[in-house]
Amino acid sequence: ETGVTQTPRHLVMGMTNKKSLKCEQHLGHNAMYWYKQSAKKPLELMFVYSLEERVENNSVPSRFSPECPNSSHLFLHLHTLQPEDSALYLCASSPRTYDQYEQYFGPGTRLTVT
Amino acid sequence: RKEVEQDPGPFNVPEGATVAFNCTYSNSASQSFFWYRQDCRKEPKLLMSVYSSGNEDGRFTAQLNRASQYISLLIRDSKLSDSATYLCVASTGGFKTIFGAGTRLFVKA
Numbered sequence: 001e002t003g004v005t006q007t008p009r010h011l012v013m014g015m016t017n018k019k020s021l022k023c024e025q026h027l028g029h030n031a032m033y034w035y036k037q038s039a040k041k042p043l044e045l046m047f048v049y050s051l052e053e054r055v056e057n058n059s060v061p062s063r064f065s066p067e068c069p070n071s072s073h074l075f076l077h078l079h080t081l082q083p084e085d086s087a088l089y090l091c092a093s094s095p096r097t098y099d100q101y102e103q104y105f106g107p108g109t110r111l112t113v114t
Numbered sequence: 115r116k117e118v119e120q121d122p123g124p125f126n127v128p129e130g131a132t133v134a135f136n137c138t139y140s141n142s143a144s145q146s147f148f149w150y151r152q153d154c155r156k157e158p159k160l161l162m163s164v165y166s167s168g169n170e171d172g173r174f175t176a177q178l179n180r181a182s183q184y185i186s187l188l189i190r191d192s193k194l195s196d197s198a199t200y201l202c203v204a205s206t207g208g209f210k211t212i213f214g215a216g217t218r219l220f221v222k223a
């Protein structure tokens with residue numbers, strides 16, 4: 001399936017590195033999301049963009065910086081991360097935010113911070 | 115109290131069994147409910163939406179009880195391929211989309 005794609009699929013980075021995660025959706029959706037999934041924990045919503053405007057930031061540390069240049073692309077810029085930031089980062093999209101439509105997920109980027 | 119609570123399992127059942135998962139949510143303003151399935155090291159995939167009247171999709175039946183703030187998923191005639199983690203989701207829309215931690219299911223031959 002290629003509805004929502006994410007790159008890279010795996011990333012190992014040191015605490016002083018800067019890297020970016022990329023997400024692209026080919027579904028014509030208006031809303032995009034970043035989630036963090038750590039082992040044995042529920043998905044944690046990080047950011048929501050609706051029509052390229054950030055509508056929510058769930059108290060995420062500033063070392064995570066999202067960017068949504070258009071409704072099809074979403075980035076998560078990473079800098080000076082901590083080992084506890086190691087997790088699976090999932091991107092999702094949905095037709096609209098406030099009409100509570102179901103979300104479609106990308107395959108995720110598995111991030112390891114050393 | 116967790117906003118969406120599920121029994122983590124694991125549920126170990128033989129092929130052909132019927133298994134039921136339960137989920138409770140704490141936000142009475144929740145309007146939409148879903149069940150997702152997540153295979154090991156893969157992304158969650160929508161299994162079915164949950165409607166007030168209940169709904170069925172093949173071997174899967176979802177029920178919603180708003181008074182008790184309770185959602186259920188019933189799987190009949192379990193297959194080996196049903197082995198996965200099942201995530202319950204309650205949403206008021208937008209930011210307030212809360213995922214449960216999931217219930218693991220193992221179906222064995």
